[in-house]
Amino acid sequence: MEDNILESIKKRLGIVSEYDAFDDQILMDINTVFSILHQLGLGPEDGYNIDKTTTWRQVINKPRLNMIKNYVAMKVKLMFNPPASSFALNEMVKDISEIEWRIKSEVECYGE
Helix, strand or coil, X not given: CCCEHHHHHHHHHCCCCCCCCCHHHHHHHHHHXXXXXXXXXXXXXXXXXXXXXXXXXXXXXXXXXXXXXXXXXXXXXXXXXXXXXXXHHXXXXXXXXXXXXXXXXXXXXXCC
């Protein structure tokens, strides 16, 4: 996965890097997910502000939190372009819930 957050999320959404028509919407969704992560106990006191240049290394400083990359990607996909199939949608929601639980557990056990 690329280090730039926006570019890596676009890649997961199937959007080529050069196509920027949806960048503002995707960034809004990314920032929404990072607000959720802040409510789960992650990040600086004031929260995150992800822009076009923000990298994963700037927001994830511990390898044990790498699951955040997948969490952000799945949550953004769910907001931006959810699966058409109810089965796929339910599986994605289940996977997101499990990662969310694991993030909460990680924060409770070890702090950020």
